[in-house]
Amino acid sequence: xxxMKEHFVASSDGVKIAYITxxxxxxxxxxxxxxxxxxxxxxxxxxxxxxxxxxxxxxxVVIERRGRGRSGDAERHSLELEIEDxxxxxxxxxxxxxxxxxxxxxxLSLGFALRTDFCGKLIMYEPTSxxxxxxxxxxxxxxxxxxxKGETDKALELLYTSVLRIPPDxxxxxxxxxxxxxxxxxxxxxxxxxxxLDGFAPTVEDCASLQTPAAYLLGSEGDYWVKSHAAAxxxxxxxxTLLPVHGQAHMAHLTAPEFLAERVNVAADILxxx
Numbered sequence: 001x002x003x004m005k006e007h008f009v010a011s012s013d014g015v016k017i018a019y020i021t022x023x024x025x026x027x028x029x030x031x032x033x034x035x036x037x038x039x040x041x042x043x044x045x046x047x048x049x050x051x052x053x054x055x056x057x058x059x060x061v062v063i064e065r066r067g068r069g070r071s072g073d074a075e076r077h078s079l080e081l082e083i084e085d086x087x088x089x090x091x092x093x094x095x096x097x098x099x100x101x102x103x104x105x106x107x108l109s110l111g112f113a114l115r116t117d118f119c120g121k122l123i124m125y126e127p128t129s130x131x132x133x134x135x136x137x138x139x140x141x142x143x144x145x146x147x148x149k150g151e152t153d154k155a156l157e158l159l160y161t162s163v164l165r166i167p168p169d170x171x172x173x174x175x176x177x178x179x180x181x182x183x184x185x186x187x188x189x190x191x192x193x194x195x196x197l198d199g200f201a202p203t204v205e206d207c208a209s210l211q212t213p214a215a216y217l218l219g220s221e222g223d224y225w226v227k228s229h230a231a232a233x234x235x236x237x238x239x240x241t242l243l244p245v246h247g248q249a250h251m252a253h254l255t256a257p258e259f260l261a262e263r264v265n266v267a268a269d270i271l272x273x274x
Contacts, residue, residue: 023055039103
């Protein structure tokens with residue numbers, strides 16, 4: 001069993017941020033620690049299967065983003081604050097790391113790379129942003145109104161259908177699974193993260209400052225929005241590697257964690273050769 005250990009840092013606003021390490025740090029070679037930033041409506045624990053597989057080659061670090069699980073929270077929230085959270089963890093690890101982000105975590109990892117002198121490898125799995133269109137925009141307003149009135153179930157259903165574009169039959173499947181209660185608990189956090197993403201739309205000029213090799217993992221089963229979003233990033237990040245995750249959509253860390261780990265390793269190997 002891969003060794004697992006919990007750690008904590010204090011972010012710039014005093015919020016406690018947890019991160020979990022898997023495996024031992026290797027001090028030689030190209031296999032730097034890989035820092036995983038998870039997406040919205042998820043917790044660090046959902047990435048542990050992927051992390052354990054990846055830890056065969058390097059130390060893996062899974063951040064528990066603010067507002068969930070082991071980490072603390074604050075009333076004020078922004079993508080910039082979460083970039084500072086990530087910066088504290090990277091600093092604690094010595095600075096010499098690679099980054100892997102999923103969904104919101106992909107935007108977070110990219111935002112960190114754009115705002116710092118980061119020079120490790122950057123791997124993103126379907127990062128979410130507003131490069132093509134607002135993530136939430138006007139459809140998020142009635143979701144917020146329902147949530148503020150305490151109608152969490154209705155708010156979550158509307159979020160699924162009008163913002164996340166999930167088909168109604170899949171929404172019903174979620175309603176009858178443990179994931180529904182889990183997502184209800186994190187709905188407040190998800191809403192504020194969508195608002196933050198509505199303000200994150202890096203331009204070609206922004207991405208020109210990127211100093212690190214980047215790879216984009218794209219599920220073959222993604223919808224038009226996901227694929228057009230990937231195309232927009234290909235246009236923005238010069239030399240970015242686009243790697244398919246065959247047979248998967250947006251949640252391969254749950255549906256095929258070992259396969260996703262293999263795709264991450266392939267992406268890292270490709271970036272090593274650039």
